[in-house]
Amino acid sequence: MELKICHLYPDVLNLYGDRGNILCLQKRLEWRGIGCRVDYVKLGDPNSLTGYDLFFIGGGQDFDQEVLLEDLCTKKGPEIGAALEDGRTFLCICGGYQMMGHYYETAEGEKCEFLGAIDFYTVGGKKRMIGNYAFRLGEESGGSTVIGFENHSGRTWLGSGVHPLGKVLKGYGNNGMDKTEGVRYRNAFCTYSHGPVLPKNPALADTLIETALRRKYGACSLEPLQDNFENLAHDTVLKKTV
Amino acid sequence: MSGKDSLQIAMAVASCRFSRQLLHRLNRGGTSLPGKLAMWFRRDILAITSEGVETILVTGTNGKTTTAAMLSHAMEEAGRAPLCNRSGANLLSGVTAEFAAAADLRGRPLQGRKIPDQPADADRDSGLYAVVECDEGALRHVAPLLKPRVIVVTNLFRDQLDRYGEVMHTLEAVREGIRLAPEAVLCLNADDSLVASLALDVPNPVIWFGMEETAVKTVVQEIQDTSNADKKVLREESGTAQERQDAVNTVDKGDRGRFFVSTGEETKNRPLSPDPPEKISDARYCIRCGTEYIYRYHTYAHLGGFCCPSCGFSRTVPDVAVSSIDGIDIGGSRVHMRVRGRESVHREIVPQERVSEESVSQELPVRIALPAVYNIYNAAAAIAAYSAARLPIQEILEGLAGVHSSFGRMEHFVIGGVSVQMILVKNPAGCNQALDYLCALEEPCTLVLCLNDLDADGHDISWIWDVDYEKLCGRGNIRRILVWGKRAEDLQLRLKYAGLQEKRIRRVPERELKKLLEAIYKSQVPVFILPNYTTMLPLRDALRRAAGKDSFWKG
Numbered sequence: 001m002e003l004k005i006c007h008l009y010p011d012v013l014n015l016y017g018d019r020g021n022i023l024c025l026q027k028r029l030e031w032r033g034i035g036c037r038v039d040y041v042k043l044g045d046p047n048s049l050t051g052y053d054l055f056f057i058g059g060g061q062d063f064d065q066e067v068l069l070e071d072l073c074t075k076k077g078p079e080i081g082a083a084l085e086d087g088r089t090f091l092c093i094c095g096g097y098q099m100m101g102h103y104y105e106t107a108e109g110e111k112c113e114f115l116g117a118i119d120f121y122t123v124g125g126k127k128r129m130i131g132n133y134a135f136r137l138g139e140e141s142g143g144s145t146v147i148g149f150e151n152h153s154g155r156t157w158l159g160s161g162v163h164p165l166g167k168v169l170k171g172y173g174n175n176g177m178d179k180t181e182g183v184r185y186r187n188a189f190c191t192y193s194h195g196p197v198l199p200k201n202p203a204l205a206d207t208l209i210e211t212a213l214r215r216k217y218g219a220c221s222l223e224p225l226q227d228n229f230e231n232l233a234h235d236t237v238l239k240k241t242v
Numbered sequence: 243m244s245g246k247d248s249l250q251i252a253m254a255v256a257s258c259r260f261s262r263q264l265l266h267r268l269n270r271g272g273t274s275l276p277g278k279l280a281m282w283f284r285r286d287i288l289a290i291t292s293e294g295v296e297t298i299l300v301t302g303t304n305g306k307t308t309t310a311a312m313l314s315h316a317m318e319e320a321g322r323a324p325l326c327n328r329s330g331a332n333l334l335s336g337v338t339a340e341f342a343a344a345a346d347l348r349g350r351p352l353q354g355r356k357i358p359d360q361p362a363d364a365d366r367d368s369g370l371y372a373v374v375e376c377d378e379g380a381l382r383h384v385a386p387l388l389k390p391r392v393i394v395v396t397n398l399f400r401d402q403l404d405r406y407g408e409v410m411h412t413l414e415a416v417r418e419g420i421r422l423a424p425e426a427v428l429c430l431n432a433d434d435s436l437v438a439s440l441a442l443d444v445p446n447p448v449i450w451f452g453m454e455e456t457a458v459k460t461v462v463q464e465i466q467d468t469s470n471a472d473k474k475v476l477r478e479e480s481g482t483a484q485e486r487q488d489a490v491n492t493v494d495k496g497d498r499g500r501f502f503v504s505t506g507e508e509t510k511n512r513p514l515s516p517d518p519p520e521k522i523s524d525a526r527y528c529i530r531c532g533t534e535y536i537y538r539y540h541t542y543a544h545l546g547g548f549c550c551p552s553c554g555f556s557r558t559v560p561d562v563a564v565s566s567i568d569g570i571d572i573g574g575s576r577v578h579m580r581v582r583g584r585e586s587v588h589r590e591i592v593p594q595e596r597v598s599e600e601s602v603s604q605e606l607p608v609r610i611a612l613p614a615v616y617n618i619y620n621a622a623a624a625i626a627a628y629s630a631a632r633l634p635i636q637e638i639l640e641g642l643a644g645v646h647s648s649f650g651r652m653e654h655f656v657i658g659g660v661s662v663q664m665i666l667v668k669n670p671a672g673c674n675q676a677l678d679y680l681c682a683l684e685e686p687c688t689l690v691l692c693l694n695d696l697d698a699d700g701h702d703i704s705w706i707w708d709v710d711y712e713k714l715c716g717r718g719n720i721r722r723i724l725v726w727g728k729r730a731e732d733l734q735l736r737l738k739y740a741g742l743q744e745k746r747i748r749r750v751p752e753r754e755l756k757k758l759l760e761a762i763y764k765s766q767v768p769v770f771i772l773p774n775y776t777t778m779l780p781l782r783d784a785l786r787r788a789a790g791k792d793s794f795w796k797g
Binding site: 132 | 400408409410523526527532534701702704705706707708729731732734735736738739744
């Protein structure tokens with residue numbers, strides 16, 4: 001068994017330790033004896049995006065995100081959309097999450113067209129929503145409690161046909177108003193959570209791995225790992241957050 | 243001056259001095275109250291109390307405190323008695339308190355004294371000096387009041403993103419500060435494209451410092467591609483997941499990331515940092531036009547010989563350039579720097595002045611009493627600042643050879659015969675540099691990593707995942723790793739995913755500082771502590787007491 005992971009724009013979207021998510025997936029596959037290959041697809045890379053089981057898109061600086069918009073929307077956009085509809089697994093964080101939606105409208109009313117692969121949009125706000133936060137995943141995503149760190153000024157509003165990834169227990173989430181956090185659409189897991197999100201939430205990490213393996217190989221059950229360090233870090237932050 | 247003015251000034255100075263003394267007596271150093279009180283009586287008290295003082299201001303993400311310490315040490319040794327804000331009080335209130343407390347009741351600066359045997363610029367030299375470390379975000383508030391003669395910008399990296407937002411925001415804040423100080427001579431890091439962009443469209447004269455390609459070539463490093471080794475292990479399909487978890491973490495990853503210093507032969511050009519630059523860069527794309535930079539060479543992080551292939555924005559040949567690194571060890575480094583003749587530098591600064599013909603660059607041997615590559619940068623910055631302030635270069639060269647570490651930066655203690663060195667780390671760039679330094683040492687040691695997430699540290703600790711702790715794997719000389727602090731659990735987890743064996747890591751609960759200290763004192767081998775800001779404070783206090791040094795506040 002092997003998972004092929006595509007880390008999109010590691011050169012641009014590499015803020016807040018989000019690369020820790022890739023490291024987490026690699027190690028958890030490695031510890032189970034499952035093969036793993038990570039390709040780093042950078043801005044302007046002409047490589048095809050077909051054949052990947054899991055895509056990762058992190059968050060970046062506003063300046064850098066502007067740099068990649070053209071590449072994202074006109075070049076890689078159609079392939080990303082196709083992979084998503086084909087049931088490939090996606091993990092999209094913060095800026096990477098926002099890009100999957102229709103658009104981002106700044107507080108000044110300037111509109112930035114995004115991929116539109118998932119039905120939601122984001123509006124800029126004055127106050128940044130920053131801090132440790134916690135949310136409970138929906139049943140379809142495993143139902144566990146996730147802790148993370150959010151740091152965004154955009155308020156995301158979901159369309160009627162898509163589900164949030166989870167329900168906010170403490171913190172702001174998508175918009176600070178409706179208690180939703182992230183979006184779950186087909187096999188895409190999108191969240192505002194940095195931290196990075198996967199290492200301290202091993203249940204979510206394994207849900208992602210399972211989702212990708214199941215699509216590729218049919219039935220799949222993962223060997224449990226000893227998650228002492230993972231759970232301790234999770235519980236410590238949860239205790240100070242909630 | 244009106245009666246109201248002088249009363250306000252007197253009250254500002256008196257309230258500042260009085261509250262400071264009171265706080266010191268109560269053992270409450272480092273609060274912002276005295277400065278705020280002074281400003282309450284007189285908003286611009288800093289402008290009044292700093293008038294006529296030749297001030298060198300140092301800002302930037304990493305190296306502020308050390309560069310300022312290098313400058314003030316050199317000035318002190320030369321008898322210039324500079325005013326300094328060494329305690330890390332680097333916001334407007336802290337800087338204000340430092341100047342107000344040192345002024346007389348009419349707001350005139352008291353500290354410093356004339357040096358009769360200093361011939362340089364005797365007519366312009368007030369004989370009063372200050373070295374001020376200033377927070378990047380506070381520069382725009384401090385600079386217009388302080389009117390520094392020189393502004394040094396060391397570098398810009400991602401740092402405390404939850405407080406400042408992105409590095410671009412920090413850059414813009416610094417740019418605004420410089421715009422408000424059009425008279426200041428800028429000392430800029432030529433190798434940092436973000437810092438270099440500060441010279442665009444400003445009238446200020448600039449003195450550049452940096453590291454030459456020739457210096458990078460003197461440091462050789464071996465990088466092993468570990469990803470292949472990882473894959474080999476990955477193919478083994480036997481045993482339970484747990485066995486493999488242990489086995490994989492036990493695999494000796496070889497001497498990855500190790501670098502050593504070669505003095506003679508020419509070797510392949512490699513970056514000082516073991517990471518390929520694309521791993522983390524805070525400045526990959528041209529700040530002017532958005533095109534990806536081309537690098538002729540890298541020193542570390544995004545520093546190096548950058549050039550934009552599209553608009554041509556590129557590194558300037560520095561006026562103070564590290565041309566070779568001749569040796570680095572625990573006691574410091576020996577390097578050569580090419581320093582453009584003071585006269586030729588100043589022809590640009592003061593073009594109307596008559597200059598002598600003797601303006602050729604000279605190649606100077608420089609001894610820096612602090613180790614690690616980033617301190618070579620700090621030393622170059624200090625020399626550039628000295629030159630910009632038109633002070634004799636010889637003073638700073640002597641100062642660098644005798645400079646002591648400051649407040650947790652490479653601070654060295656000897657406790658019961660065991661050497662304990664403390665290296666403050668607050669962001670990935672600084673932490674990677676500290677790890678590079680440790681990995682270059684051959685001797686056995688104990689490593690202590692500490693992490694808090696209090697206000698002064700930043701609440702977001704995700705940056706530890708941008709640090710390459712992977713380079714600690716296979717370092718047989720690092721016997722044991724202790725983790726401590728409010729986020730020790732996160733450090734422990736990070737190390738596990740870096741490939742370290744769980745049994746090599748020991749977590750000491752946050753409330754059990756005593757246990758941590760015992761472990762440090764009992765170590766048979768040298769101890770290196772890498773704390774962040776608020777974990778450093780109690781540790782440093784305890785270590786100083788154990789080592790029998792004076793308390794930090796000398797009053």
